[in-house]
Amino acid sequence: MTRIFIQEVAVRDGFQIEPRFIPSEEKIALIDALSTTGLAKIEATAFVSPKAVPNLRDAEQVMRGIRRVPGVIYSALVPNARGAERAIACGADELNLVMSASETHNRKNVNRSTAKSLEGFQDVMRVVAGTRVTINGTVSTAFGCPFEGAVAPERVLKFAERYLELGFHGITLADTTGMAHPLQVEALTAAAVARFPGAELTLHFHNTRGMGLANVLAAIKSGARRFDASLGGLGGCPFAPGATGNICTEDLVHMLQAMDYDTGVDLDGLLRIARKLPSIVGHEVPGQVAKAGKITDLHSEETPS
């Protein structure tokens, strides 16, 4: 059985765009529940400006309040050295640094050039020096930019290479706005696997145009083994109102389990948590399996047809 590692991002990537603030205790309870399901990594919060992302203004409380389960990596997004200091002070295992492959998207997302982003990452590396904290670098818009369109694969790979030169442990190729299609995923993943055999490679897909799970299978075919996903399919893209967001963790685990992959995840436990999510966020979520049930859930014949 091929082992696939599932990394949960709902609490950061999903909650950051929720219209209402999720109380810190609810975030902590959710992370604690998720910690027991066999997920490999949980991106717990972001140490960013409370003005930029008010929903994650409780990063310290959350990171300090969770009950750590051995074996689970608790990561946090940080934008700069100051964020790294805060995250490390709260005991984050890993820092996630994000830069877009597209200049336009990077400028709009973090208000600087990619060259300036890379400079800032060097400052972060100085902060983590001597600690056991690992660094993951995300290349956003790796499969296309909503402003610039196509992004050259070589540009994406060059940034990933630069990450490794800086001493990063992992690389995430992120389809930030759901523009990837399976042929493209197959090609870029194969190139990354061949070029960075020693790096921990993660693929981060969105289901914005319905291709999310198909893209996962294309990436697995090319050697990827780690995927970000979001409970309930929370998250999304400000440019696509009504469109779905990140690929849904429980739908992903359900598919992979049906296909005999070993995710290490307790699907029933995950589904129980996923079914509480609408009441936490106050609205329906895109995940399908929590509504439809697993393919192995049978109906009694008395169910009305």
Next chain:
Amino acid sequence: MTRIFIQEVAVRDGFQIEPRFIPSEEKIALIDALSTTGLAKIEATAFVSPKAVPNLRDAEQVMRGIRRVPGVIYSALVPNARGAERAIACGADELNLVMSASETHNRKNVNRSTAKSLEGFQDVMRVVAGTRVTINGTVSTAFGCPFEGAVAPERVLKFAERYLELGFHGITLADTTGMAHPLQVEALTAAAVARFPGAELTLHFHNTRGMGLANVLAAIKSGARRFDASLGGLGGCPFAPGATGNICTEDLVHMLQAMDYDTGVDLDGLLRIARKLPSIVGHEVPGQVAKAGKITDLHSEETPS
């Protein structure tokens, strides 16, 4: 470029379960619009009992009222010889006969055993004898039954074989309640392609658990070239409230086009029609690309991020 044929089922498979009756003129206008987009086949209605499916009680008006576009096959679902007579009288090009591979599902769906269903199909063959009308036979629950669970592939293939012995032109393997996963699809499709090289083979998927488009790619890998899909992803399963229904035509065409398949379909035209669908049915629909736009639709830099 590999040619993939897209067959639209929203007007039958989708509309039949809509809570409100869609006026005949709206059905006709929708079919007429769809006819110009390059779809290979349109399942226009069902000649069934108006009591059983009140929403399709206008089968005659619809089938007689549409403007035929040469090259498009207009099919109709019929349950028996009487339905076949009605459909032929209105000029249907093809009749779709449906039976479940699962005894339990067949009994619940059409209230008879599979043996009785096959007997009834012989009556239909007598009605079409001497006409130019072709017959497509659907094997429902081909990838699993919501009551019985797993369905043996050999059982599905036996029914398909029986269809061809009866003189059917085409076979549809239908994942009626969205239980198929890509590995299973790859295997059953490969077996069907190998065993029935002369038959027109269609795969009919639902996106109930998010695997719809991944299943299409698995089927293409095994040689399938024809797919049913539903505008907006209309349709669904009575056992999964809130779950999505058939795979979405415009999302399917969008993915296949991005992957350089030749669907023959005008995606922009299809999207224009899909965007009117919520106002026809009076509610939101699951399709993603109509909301998010195509991957090639770029945003101006002035769009708020």
